[in-house]
Amino acid sequence: MAGLSICGAPPEVWFQTQGSDQAKEIQAIVEAWNNPSIDRFAFQSSGTTGKRKTLWFSRAQIIASAQRTHRWLGMRPGNRWLLALPLHYVAGRMIVYRCLAEGMDLWPLEPSLDPWQEALEADAVSLTPSMMLHMLNQAEGKQKFKQIRQVLLGGEPVPQSLLSMLSTWQQPVVWHTYGMTETLTQVAARRLCPNQTLEFKRVDASLEFGVSESGTLSVTDHLLKLSHLETKDAVALIGPEAFVWKGRIDQVINSGGIKLYPEDWKSKLSHPWLKGKHWLVVGQQDPSFGEVPILLVETNEVPPDQLLQELNLKLSGVMKLKGIKYAERLERGATGKIKPPKASEL
Numbered sequence: 001m002a003g004l005s006i007c008g009a010p011p012e013v014w015f016q017t018q019g020s021d022q023a024k025e026i027q028a029i030v031e032a033w034n035n036p037s038i039d040r041f042a043f044q045s046s047g048t049t050g051k052r053k054t055l056w057f058s059r060a061q062i063i064a065s066a067q068r069t070h071r072w073l074g075m076r077p078g079n080r081w082l083l084a085l086p087l088h089y090v091a092g093r094m095i096v097y098r099c100l101a102e103g104m105d106l107w108p109l110e111p112s113l114d115p116w117q118e119a120l121e122a123d124a125v126s127l128t129p130s131m132m133l134h135m136l137n138q139a140e141g142k143q144k145f146k147q148i149r150q151v152l153l154g155g156e157p158v159p160q161s162l163l164s165m166l167s168t169w170q171q172p173v174v175w176h177t178y179g180m181t182e183t184l185t186q187v188a189a190r191r192l193c194p195n196q197t198l199e200f201k202r203v204d205a206s207l208e209f210g211v212s213e214s215g216t217l218s219v220t221d222h223l224l225k226l227s228h229l230e231t232k233d234a235v236a237l238i239g240p241e242a243f244v245w246k247g248r249i250d251q252v253i254n255s256g257g258i259k260l261y262p263e264d265w266k267s268k269l270s271h272p273w274l275k276g277k278h279w280l281v282v283g284q285q286d287p288s289f290g291e292v293p294i295l296l297v298e299t300n301e302v303p304p305d306q307l308l309q310e311l312n313l314k315l316s317g318v319m320k321l322k323g324i325k326y327a328e329r330l331e332r333g334a335t336g337k338i339k340p341p342k343a344s345e346l
Contacts, residue, residue, distance in 0.1 A: 004030065005105045022108060025087045026096055033059075033100050041097075043090050045181040055181055057224075064223050065094070065184040066101040072189075072203040073150055075123055077103035082125035082148070084115040090181040091126055091154060114138060121147040129158045129176075130278070136165055137276045148172045154179065154186065156338070160266050161275050169193040176200075178245065182229055183221055188243070201242045211237040216249050234261060251340050253283035253291050258318050260293060262340070268314055269295070273304055278330060282340050284323065292322040296341070298330045 006014040006026070015027050032038050040056045057065075070076075081104050085092035092111075099106040107122060109115040113134040125148055132153060135141045145151065154177040166174055174193045178200050179186035187207050188200035202209065206223040217235045218228045232250055235243040247261030254260075265281045278298040283291035295311070297303070303326065304310075312320045331339045 003103050004100050007107055008105060020110070022087065022110065026106075026108060029087070029093070029096050030100065033097070043093060043181050043184075044088060046089050057184060061224055062094075062097050062184065063101045066098040068204045068206065068223060069094075069098060069186065070102055073124060075102070075104070078105060079123035080105040080107055080121070082116070082120065082122045083108045084111060084131070085126055085128075086111045090179075090185055094185050095126060116144060119143055119145075119147050123149045124152065125150075126152040126154065128155045129153050129162055130156065133159060133162045133165075133276070136162070145172055150175065152177050152186070152189075153192070157263055157266060158192065159278070160270055161277075163192065163196065163267075164270070166193040167196060178233075180231070182226065183219060183224060187219055187221065198244055199238060199242045200245060208240040209235075209237060209243055210240070211235060211243075214249065215246075217243060251282075253281070253293050255283070255286075255291050255293065255318050256289040260318060264319065265293070265315075268319070269311060270314070271307065271311055273301075273307065278338060280330075280338060280340060281321070286322070293319070294323040294325060295321050296330065297324065297326050298328070298338075299326055300328045 004011055011027075011030050015023065032041065039059050041059070041062060043055045043057065045053050045055060081095050081099055083092060083095050083106055085095070087093050087096070096106060098104060107120070113131055115131070132151065135144060149172055151172055151174045153174065158176050170193070173191065175189040176192050177186035178188040186203055188202050188209070190197045190200045204223070206221065208220040208222075210218040210220070210228065212218055212230060215234050217231045217233045217237075219231065220227050221229070232248055234246040234249050234252070236246060237243050245263065247263040251262055252259050253262070260283075262281045269279075269281075274297070280296055281293050282296050284294045286292040295308075303324070308321060308324050315321065331341070
């Protein structure tokens with residue numbers, strides 16, 4: 001099997017021409033991997049499920065995970081991965097390890113909301129939904145994806161505006177993935193185009209899903225020797241192979257005893273003024289119902305009159321929004337995900 005190449009060149013040649021912090025980080029990963037005396041490798045969790053922590057995986061576990069991902073995507077040695085994510089966390093770091101383990105061509109890009117400006121040819125790229133939405137809102141944004149075979153989106157829910165854009169696409173294949181540091185990235189995925197699906201299906205037969213008494217997903221990973229790993233994601237379980245994601249259990253809006261999930265509004269809220277903007281539905285404290293749903297929008301634009309009334313025309317019952325708040329910048333975590341404020345903070 002061919003070894004790792006970077007931008008089509010041997011790693012040592014590429015390293016000689018690069019001086020960025022990203023290049024130095026890649027070099028450190030490669031040198032550690034090529035050291036046969038090192039068998040355990042550290043990954044930093046994002047803190048989504050609690051405090052950030054360091055997790056350790058063996059060389060065999062990383063190779064097994066890389067092979068599982070490549071089986072699912074139909075990738076072969078020599079295929080090209082674009083690296084557009086930071087290396088601090090598992091999603092970006094595993095791209096380097098996959099290329100090392102399977103002899104792929106790694107193509108590093110400087111992480112940003114718009115990581116490449118012209119069409120690039122590649123077999124796969126991993127992005128956040130925010131990155132892809134930003135790119136598609138630029139002039140000729142769609143052209144940047146014409147020569148990419150598969151796009152993996154993860155790290156946050158996919159906004160309705162992006163789902164609408166992708167609904168008419170035939171290529172590339174775009175996946176919304178579900179995974180975590182504990183499972184070395186994705187364990188399930190749903191296709192966004194062509195032919196959007198709602199169900200997240202396991203990416204390999206080595207995975208099984210269950211649900212806890214509180215309705216949250218549990219993951220059994222026979223490959224990584226994980227049994228009933230508890231998550232904070234509320235799901236509707238379809239079976240051991242698939243589920244529909246409802247939302248984060250710690251972001252549930254309890255309105256008069258009815259549990260509502262912010263994701264429930266993703267497919268129902270649409271308005272021309274919201275296009276291209278980051279928004280989310282959150283719970284606000286209420287003396288009668290405990291919490292009520294309101295819309296939080298990241299913008300410095302003046303909203304149109306009657307926006308709340310127009311949005312509520314498409315909603316019914318407890319789903320109707322009780323207000324809208326605006327912020328020039330929503331708070332984000334270390335990985336760039338928007339951090340929903342607590343009801344008591346609104």
